[in-house]
Amino acid sequence: MREVAIIAFGQTPNRRREVHHNDAEMVAPVVADVLKEVGLSRRDVDFTCSGSSDFLAGYSFSWTMAIDALGAWPPIQESHVEGEAAWALYETWVKMLGHEEIDVALVYGFGRQSMTSPRDVMVLMNDPYLETPLWPDAISQAALQARALLDAGLCTEHDFAEIAVRNLRHAESNPLAQLSGRFNPDELLKTPTIASPLRKHDCPPITDGACAILLAAGDRARKLCKRPAWIRSLAHRIDVQALGRRDLTRSRSARLAAEAVGAIGRHFDIAELHAPFTPQDWILQREFELSKDTVLNPSGGIHQGNPMMGTGLVRFGEVAARIIRSEADRGLAHATQGPCLQQNMVGVLEGE
Amino acid sequence: MADSQKPVTTIKSPVAIHYNYSIGAGQSTFMRAIHEGRILGSRCPDTGKVYVPPRLTSVETASPMTELVELPDRGVVYTYCIVNIKFYDQVLEIPYAYAYIVLDGADSAIMHLIQECPIKEIRPGMRVQAVWKDRAQWTESLENIRYFKPTGEPDLPIEKIMSEIRKKSYA
Amino acid sequence: MKLNDKNESLRGEHVLQFPYRRATGPILGRFFTEIRDNGRFLGIKTAAGKVLCPPVEVDPDTLEDLSVNNFVEVGPAGCVTSWTWLSEPRPGNPLQWPFAWALIKLDGADSALLHAVDAGSESAMRTGMRVAPRFRDERNGGIRDIACFVPED
Numbered sequence: 001m002r003e004v005a006i007i008a009f010g011q012t013p014n015r016r017r018e019v020h021h022n023d024a025e026m027v028a029p030v031v032a033d034v035l036k037e038v039g040l041s042r043r044d045v046d047f048t049c050s051g052s053s054d055f056l057a058g059y060s061f062s063w064t065m066a067i068d069a070l071g072a073w074p075p076i077q078e079s080h081v082e083g084e085a086a087w088a089l090y091e092t093w094v095k096m097l098g099h100e101e102i103d104v105a106l107v108y109g110f111g112r113q114s115m116t117s118p119r120d121v122m123v124l125m126n127d128p129y130l131e132t133p134l135w136p137d138a139i140s141q142a143a144l145q146a147r148a149l150l151d152a153g154l155c156t157e158h159d160f161a162e163i164a165v166r167n168l169r170h171a172e173s174n175p176l177a178q179l180s181g182r183f184n185p186d187e188l189l190k191t192p193t194i195a196s197p198l199r200k201h202d203c204p205p206i207t208d209g210a211c212a213i214l215l216a217a218g219d220r221a222r223k224l225c226k227r228p229a230w231i232r233s234l235a236h237r238i239d240v241q242a243l244g245r246r247d248l249t250r251s252r253s254a255r256l257a258a259e260a261v262g263a264i265g266r267h268f269d270i271a272e273l274h275a276p277f278t279p280q281d282w283i284l285q286r287e288f289e290l291s292k293d294t295v296l297n298p299s300g301g302i303h304q305g306n307p308m309m310g311t312g313l314v315r316f317g318e319v320a321a322r323i324i325r326s327e328a329d330r331g332l333a334h335a336t337q338g339p340c341l342q343q344n345m346v347g348v349l350e351g352e
Numbered sequence: 353m354a355d356s357q358k359p360v361t362t363i364k365s366p367v368a369i370h371y372n373y374s375i376g377a378g379q380s381t382f383m384r385a386i387h388e389g390r391i392l393g394s395r396c397p398d399t400g401k402v403y404v405p406p407r408l409t410s411v412e413t414a415s416p417m418t419e420l421v422e423l424p425d426r427g428v429v430y431t432y433c434i435v436n437i438k439f440y441d442q443v444l445e446i447p448y449a450y451a452y453i454v455l456d457g458a459d460s461a462i463m464h465l466i467q468e469c470p471i472k473e474i475r476p477g478m479r480v481q482a483v484w485k486d487r488a489q490w491t492e493s494l495e496n497i498r499y500f501k502p503t504g505e506p507d508l509p510i511e512k513i514m515s516e517i518r519k520k521s522y523a
Numbered sequence: 524m525k526l527n528d529k530n531e532s533l534r535g536e537h538v539l540q541f542p543y544r545r546a547t548g549p550i551l552g553r554f555f556t557e558i559r560d561n562g563r564f565l566g567i568k569t570a571a572g573k574v575l576c577p578p579v580e581v582d583p584d585t586l587e588d589l590s591v592n593n594f595v596e597v598g599p600a601g602c603v604t605s606w607t608w609l610s611e612p613r614p615g616n617p618l619q620w621p622f623a624w625a626l627i628k629l630d631g632a633d634s635a636l637l638h639a640v641d642a643g644s645e646s647a648m649r650t651g652m653r654v655a656p657r658f659r660d661e662r663n664g665g666i667r668d669i670a671c672f673v674p675e676d
Binding site: 359360361362363364365366367368369370371372373374375376377378379380381383384392394406408417418419420421422492 | 525543665
């Protein structure tokens with residue numbers, strides 16, 4: 001089987017609102033950066049795939065605008081996923097495994113959610129007959145999952161706050177982080193709830209941003225990058241959508257995806273978990289059975305920034321970057337979409 | 353109340369999403385200029401092609417594209433479409449025509465209405481001129497131009513013009 | 524003249540609207556009809572004997588099509604299996620004053636329905652509490668025919 005590796009990763013600084021650029025203008029410098037990092041030009045890219053959402057952008061086929069950033073002449077081989085760009089990574093990886101002519105690929109994700117109200121727009125992912133007409137916002141839905149954990153005696157609100165504190169502390173070493181700092185969980189618990197028991201620190205920030213990853217196969221990867229981050233395995237699984245039909249204290253699909261990539265019981269130096277809400281970070285830790293010495297979210301996780309539709313891809317990029325820099329040897333990367341950890345992708349990345 | 357006798361077979365589920373939409377640097381430059389009655393494009397440093405509205409990076413080469421070019425408000429019809437079907441919210445009388453117009457000096461087309469011209473006479477190669485709203489009504493919008501109308505000048509060889517533009521594309 | 528990105532971008536208000544009218548199919552159609560006309564809830568029984576409310580069209584275990592013949596009555600009251608207190612309602616919510624979202628397992632059902640509970644205050648909410656539906660006077664066929672649920676005395 002062909003070996004595929006991540007050889008470069010770039011992202012925009014995570015900011016609350018992009019005030020100067022549209023999507024194409026936001027994506028262009030990130031794509032230029034990753035190409036420059038390995039000394040390639042756009043002509044060297046055999047396949048491109050992106051992830052974004054028309055509902056965040058406000059119009060159909062919005063992703064075609066971003067292609068202006070690529071210099072798509074002569075015409076390029078390109079695809080798009082309407083959703084989280086980590087799934088664009090999955091599509092690209094699958095294509096590279098099967099197509100010898102794709103040696104180098106570009107994957108990027110972007111979104112400017114600050115232009116709308118993301119916690120309400122995300123409700124369009126719910127059942128259009130039974131749930132969306134009530135407009136149960138995304139924070140309320142995540143809160144139902146948090147409550148289930150409290151009711152089962154599995155977690156306390158203090159546990160949730162500690163997850164935020166850990167992410168924010170790690171984000172201090174990330175120059176691109178939107179939020180960071182040293183916080184006291186007890187102080188955080190004094191802040192008001194938004195949808196009980198969730199407080200601001202439990203929720204993802206609103207972030208505008210773009211990110212990009214370059215992939216290369218086999219010896220091409222070794223030529224372009226001193227220490228490629230090899231994708232040893234990648235899998236995704238999906239739960240039933242309806243919250244009322246799931247055990248919300250668990251994410252069975254996250255567990256199944258982790259089993260499919262052989263992650264359970266293996267040691268990871270680092271793990272980047274795409275947990276938009278702190279209780280979900282707790283659930284993922286439990287599903288993945290990560291060992292105590294695995295460093296969780298060294299980038300700062302969701303608190304470093306939530307460039308929605310790119311956030312999951314950033315998790316893969318952050319693990320890969322640390323492997324490339326020899327700061328880690330094996331990492332687990334995770335991405336999610338859908339309400340309350342409905343759909344999950346897990347990957348094992350490793351350096352030689 | 354008569355409807356409550358019939359079984360439910362459909363539900364209404366309207367959706368309205370609000371955006372505070374940000375158009376970006378290239379489009380903002382275009383809109384600010386058209387507010388003053390000026391039409392701007394930007395020139396690709398690799399091919400020399402002029403794109404309207406301006407873009408920060410070249411569409412074909414991804415190079416930064418910072419040279420701004422001012423264009424006249426006249427050009428030539430590249431292609432057009434006649435609309436015969438009324439759609440929701442329409443204000444124009446049917447039939448009406450939209451055209452892709454290549455302004456003099458541009459290498460891309462803008463889309464706008466053609467009026468003051470019998471539908472049957474609209475053709476590729478037809479020379480057109482912008483008709484503006486009163487200056488007092490100008491905003492940051494392409495709607496400052498109400499429509500384009502024929503100038504009456506002889507047609508231009510549009511196939512040749514497009515062929516010349518295509519040749520400029522980066523090989 | 525140079526094109527630069529130093530100025531703040533122009534912004535404009537924009538609303539993306541769709542009027543959507545969705546076909547329900549026979550299962551959801553019957554489910555909504557019973558709520559509208561009779562204030563009754565129907566759950567659908569799977570081959571494994573589980574009763575799902577809201578109903579589904581396909582048996583989740585066997586993948587066989589389910590039909591209206593698989594309906595059984597459930598509720599109308601039920602138990603809260605999870606909840607959250609929303610102190611600031613959002614546009615389009617069933618209630619425009621502070622309320623709870625809840626997953627509600629109607630009596631006889633094995634799955635839960637998502638709706639609002641008009642509990643008055645957060646302290647009135649707890650998992651396991653019993654709630655009953657309050658229906659709207661004017662019903663059009665849909666999940667909003669249920670105005671909300673209220674604590675059962």
